[in-house]
Amino acid sequence: MKLHNNTIRGVHSALEAIFEEGQYADKVIERTLKSNPKWGARDRSFIAETTYEMVRWWRLINYLSPSKDYWDLFGTYWLMQGNELPPWEEFARINPEKLKTRYEALEKPALLESIPDWMQELGEKELGDKWAPEIHSLNEEAEVVLRVNTLKMNREQLKNRLAADGIRTYIVKGYPDALILEERQNIFRNPAFKEGLFEVQDASSQLVAAALAVEPGMRVIDACAGAGGKTLHLAALMENKGKILSMDLGEWKLQQTKLRARRNGIDIIERKVIEGSKTIKRLKESADRLLLDVPCSGMGVLRRNPDTKWKLSPESIAQVQETQQEILQSYPSMLKKGGQMVYATCSILPSENEKQIQKFLNSEAGKEFELLEEQRVLAHESGFDGFYIARLMKK
Numbered sequence: 411m412k413l414h415n416n417t418i419r420g421v422h423s424a425l426e427a428i429f430e431e432g433q434y435a436d437k438v439i440e441r442t443l444k445s446n447p448k449w450g451a452r453d454r455s456f457i458a459e460t461t462y463e464m465v466r467w468w469r470l471i472n473y474l475s476p477s478k479d480y481w482d483l484f485g486t487y488w489l490m491q492g493n494e495l496p497p498w499e500e501f502a503r504i505n506p507e508k509l510k511t512r513y514e515a516l517e518k519p520a521l522l523e524s525i526p527d528w529m530q531e532l533g534e535k536e537l538g539d540k541w542a543p544e545i546h547s548l549n550e551e552a553e554v555v556l557r558v559n560t561l562k563m564n565r566e567q568l569k570n571r572l573a574a575d576g577i578r579t580y581i582v583k584g585y586p587d588a589l590i591l592e593e594r595q596n597i598f599r600n601p602a603f604k605e606g607l608f609e610v611q612d613a614s615s616q617l618v619a620a621a622l623a624v625e626p627g628m629r630v631i632d633a634c635a636g637a638g639g640k641t642l643h644l645a646a647l648m649e650n651k652g653k654i655l656s657m658d659l660g661e662w663k664l665q666q667t668k669l670r671a672r673r674n675g676i677d678i679i680e681r682k683v684i685e686g687s688k689t690i691k692r693l694k695e696s697a698d699r700l701l702l703d704v705p706c707s708g709m710g711v712l713r714r715n716p717d718t719k720w721k722l723s724p725e726s727i728a729q730v731q732e733t734q735q736e737i738l739q740s741y742p743s744m745l746k747k748g749g750q751m752v753y754a755t756c757s758i759l760p761s762e763n764e765k766q767i768q769k770f771l772n773s774e775a776g777k778e779f780e781l782l783e784e785q786r787v788l789a790h791e792s793g794f795d796g797f798y799i800a801r802l803m804k805k
């Protein structure tokens with residue numbers, strides 16, 4: 411592949427914004443591409459992919475690179491990918507043989523997998539033998555997975571519709587609404603997206619709403635709804651009949667659900683900002699089903715958000731664990747007796763998952779609950795994101 415000076419500069423400025431200004435990788439890439447409308451499709455995908463991969467391998471690249479200069483870092487990455495460097499003076503400091511020898515001598519797993527030392531220790535402690543294959547898998551590029559909006563068409567129809575536009579997809583057993591793109595591309599530009607025929611949602615994430623066993627006509631609360639990915643799926647499973655109360659701390663997040671619901675042809679969603687314990691108390695025993703898609707470390711979705719590796723810390727994980735238990739202690743009061751709830755995270759750490767559920771069940775608030783099933787979805791076993799899903803019933 412031929413390298414172009416200006417696209418490499420685009421990657422440099424994106425990396426600068428991510429590492430020196432602490433901005434989120436996905437937002438930075440979106441902005442970089444938007445501000446340079448002259449770049450063609452190839453240049454765009456080069457910039458997006460290279461930035462993501464350099465963020466993912468940042469620790470290893472920095473270890474192997476002769477300096478912290480962005481040209482040295484890029485050149486090192488380019489060689490690591492098995493490419494050759496053009497004879498540009500920008501790459502004069504890089505010695506491919508030296509780099510290869512240094513790489514081959516590496517033994518430290520945290521360097522080889524390009525993660526912080528604390529993350530390696532935590533992963534080993536929590537997952538034992540499963541950690542090595544899991545982190546290896548979490549370093550791979552994520553696939554683009556669609557969820558067909560069954561309110562508008564079935565999966566086969568969507569598959570054919572996309573095929574007519576030259577977009578090839580395949581299906582995987584066990585995920586009834588999922589279609590996976592054979593080739594990565596900007597699918598949001600396709601008219602089928604604008605018509606609300608699908609959402610982009612990882613296959614593991616699609617298991618969450620499905621686990622809640624909703625039925626048309628039910629009253630459902632999605633208590634950590636964010637921008638509404640699972641809310642939309644719940645509405646489709648309910649055939650757009652009944653009521654979903656979509657709640658979160660921030661109004662701006664819930665606003666996004668409004669637009670998405672309109673595109674999806676959904677009109678059973680009500681939004682409510684959580685203003686404190688009063689909001690929760692007012693909804694006592696009002697829901698047939700409750701989804702707690704709680705905030706988490708995001709350690710199961712490192713494929714999609716590789717910058718999480720560098721933003722997380724043991725302290726931030728401890729803090730989010732506190733929030734998870736607070737939510738478990740208070741929100742289930744919104745569920746009717748005989749109702750069911752799902753607690754889910756996109757983390758692979760038992761301390762955010764099984765251990766939180768056990769702590770809840772052993773507490774006063776958890777006394778009335780029974781654990782019906784739990785699924786630990788690991789990336790290296792499923793091929794998709796890492797998730798945890800527990801279904802409980804209020805007796």
Ligand SMILES: C[S@@+](CC[C@H](N)C(=O)[O-])C[C@H]1O[C@@H](n2cnc3c(N)ncnc32)[C@H](O)[C@@H]1O
Nearest residue numbers: 633634635636637638639640658659703704705
């Ligand atoms: C994993 S995300 C939710 C993703 C969303 N369900 C989806 O499918 O797109 C967790 C959400 O919990 C929200 N959150 C954080 N603390 C909360 C709290 N105490 N109560 C309710 N929501 C909270 C965050 O704002 C965030 O949107």
